[in-house]
Amino acid sequence: MLADSFVAAVALVSLVGAVPAVPVEHHSSSKCTEFYAPVTATATNVANITLDSPGSGSLQVGPAAFNIFFHFCTPSEPTERSKTVQILAHGEFTCRKGVTWLTNATGATYTQEYWNVQYKPEVYSYERAALAQGYSILSYDALGSGRSAHPDPLNVVQLPLLTQLVVGIVQAVRSGTLAPPHIALPDFDKIVYMGHSLGSLTLNTALAESPDLPVDAAVFTGFTHSGEAISNLTLAHGDLQIASQTFPDRFGSLSDGYTVVQDRTIFYAPPGSYEEGAFEYDTANQDTASVGLAFTLRSGFVPTPAYSGHVLAVIGDQDVTFCNQPGCANVFQEAAFYSAAASFEAQVIPNTGHVLNLHKSSVATYTVILDWLTRIGF
Numbered sequence: 001m002l003a004d005s006f007v008a009a010v011a012l013v014s015l016v017g018a019v020p021a022v023p024v025e026h027h028s029s030s031k032c033t034e035f036y037a038p039v040t041a042t043a044t045n046v047a048n049i050t051l052d053s054p055g056s057g058s059l060q061v062g063p064a065a066f067n068i069f070f071h072f073c074t075p076s077e078p079t080e081r082s083k084t085v086q087i088l089a090h091g092e093f094t095c096r097k098g099v100t101w102l103t104n105a106t107g108a109t110y111t112q113e114y115w116n117v118q119y120k121p122e123v124y125s126y127e128r129a130a131l132a133q134g135y136s137i138l139s140y141d142a143l144g145s146g147r148s149a150h151p152d153p154l155n156v157v158q159l160p161l162l163t164q165l166v167v168g169i170v171q172a173v174r175s176g177t178l179a180p181p182h183i184a185l186p187d188f189d190k191i192v193y194m195g196h197s198l199g200s201l202t203l204n205t206a207l208a209e210s211p212d213l214p215v216d217a218a219v220f221t222g223f224t225h226s227g228e229a230i231s232n233l234t235l236a237h238g239d240l241q242i243a244s245q246t247f248p249d250r251f252g253s254l255s256d257g258y259t260v261v262q263d264r265t266i267f268y269a270p271p272g273s274y275e276e277g278a279f280e281y282d283t284a285n286q287d288t289a290s291v292g293l294a295f296t297l298r299s300g301f302v303p304t305p306a307y308s309g310h311v312l313a314v315i316g317d318q319d320v321t322f323c324n325q326p327g328c329a330n331v332f333q334e335a336a337f338y339s340a341a342a343s344f345e346a347q348v349i350p351n352t353g354h355v356l357n358l359h360k361s362s363v364a365t366y367t368v369i370l371d372w373l374t375r376i377g378f
Contacts, residue, residue: 030131032073035183036147038065039172041164046296049154051256054295061161068165069147070178071112072185073127074136081134084378085173085188088126088139089166089199090114109261109286111146112139114196114357119281126357129366135373136186138173142198144258144290153257157290159202159300166193166206167213174214190378194219194369197354198293201227201300204337211306211340217378218307219369221314222354224322225301225337226330243288251288258288269318269353278358303337310376311341314368316352316359323348345372 042062049055075082090110116139117124127137141148143165144157151157170191172178179185193215195203200223207213240259243251247260264283268274313334315323324330328348335344347368352359359365 029077030073030075032071033183034069034071035179036067036069037172037178037180039068039165039168040065041161041168043158043160043164045155045158045160045292047155049158049292049295051154051291055154059155061156061158062164066143066151066165067149068143068169069112069141071116071139072137072179073131074186075131075134078186079134081378082136083186083189084373085136085138085191086130087170087173087191087193088112088115088137089193089195089203090142090145090197109289110196111141111287113146113285115139117278117281117357119278120275124278124357124362126362126366126369129363129370133370133374135192136188140169144293145287150254150258150288152292153255153290154292156292157257158292159205159296162198162202162293163205163209163300166202167210170206170213170215190216192217192219192373192378195221195223196356197222198297201297204304205300205302207307208302208304211304211308215307215309217310217312217373217376219312219314219372220334221356221365221369222316222319222322224313224315224331224334225303226324227301227322240289240294254288257291259291260286260288266320267353267355267358269316269351269359273318273351273353273361274359282355282358303339305337305339307338308340308342311335311338311344312369312372313344313346314349314356314365315346316349316354316356316361318352319354321354343376347372 040063045059045061046055047057047059090112116127121128130137143162144150144153170193173188173191176187191214193203200220203218207215207218241262242256243258243260244254244256246262251258264279313331315328315331317323317328331346331348334346338344349356349361349365352361356365
């Protein structure tokens with residue numbers, strides 16, 4: 001008989017050597033560890049991308065193993081619910097002055113720490129909220145972000161490859177082969193995969209291409225298929241800056257295909273909807289975005305008609321890229337893209353922009369997600 005579900009939080013990732021698992025200090029009711037693991041993937045990417053050109057033709061990447069950084073937490077006292085793993089993936093798309101942009105949070109200017117914000121974590125950390133409800137969490141840095149490998153940002157770090165890495169991570173979690181032998185991750189009865197922005201897009205694409213992927217429930221935050229109208233990103237537009245030139249102390253070793261977004265206001269609702277301390281934390285801890293990924297985004301806005309798990313869509317009412325109808329009516333129309341889902345629900349969070357986890361409404365957002373998981377029996 002299945003126990004309850006194990007929820008893993010996934011975020012996306014720089015090539016580093018394998019290192020032992022490192023215990024992580026966390027609140028007393030949970031135990032955490034961090035580790036690197038190779039994830040093998042093969043993808044057909046777009047060829048000939050440059051800093052200012054979307055490229056053309058195809059380029060086979062792999063099979064190759066990419067070193068990904070993982071962060072795992074589980075309640076100190078295991079329960080039936082702690083056998084549900086939430087995989088959490090980060091990312092950013094946004095719109096500026098009538099033009100929509102992509103930034104790769106934890107690949108798109110965020111890392112897995114988007115799910116475990118260290119500014120007032122008792123308020124802004126989704127990880128803490130989920131652990132308090134008894135779930136286990138697995139988050140990771142996407143390829144090209146945080147502590148994961150940083151291969152060629154033009155030819156390698158593209159949406160097709162990131163999609164196949166999602167598939168590889170989920171399959172490894174299900175089979176119990178993700179972590180190195182010296183790390184004893186529990187066997188999970190259920191997998192909940194939660195994405196934000198880019199993380200939602202890669203999840204959508206993975207489920208479209210591999211509908212039998214063992215994801216029992218999918219949570220899409222900061223994403224709707226209406227974002228397909230986004231424009232291709234070029235550095236010439238001025239809203240992205242070369243990371244190594246902008247923050248040489250942090251990113252000086254990266255090639256020019258890795259960029260940052262200095263103007264973080266594009267991710268937020270108007271002032272008053274967020275704390276200045278949270279905004280300053282975001283600005284100080286931003287990560288990089290791959291130009292190759294930006295030029296390949298549009299291929300991910302596809303229907304997922306064969307996925308049969310549960311689906312939840314959550315969006316801020318001030319998300320200028322993905323909330324593009326009065327009352328964000330388009331988020332409720334997302335059901336049509338998941339026509340075989342066991343259930344579909346959508347929720348609009350008031351007075352909230354694209355980066356839901358850093359608004360004053362974060363607790364309300366987390367309550368929506370965790371109440372939904374309880375309602376569907378997870």
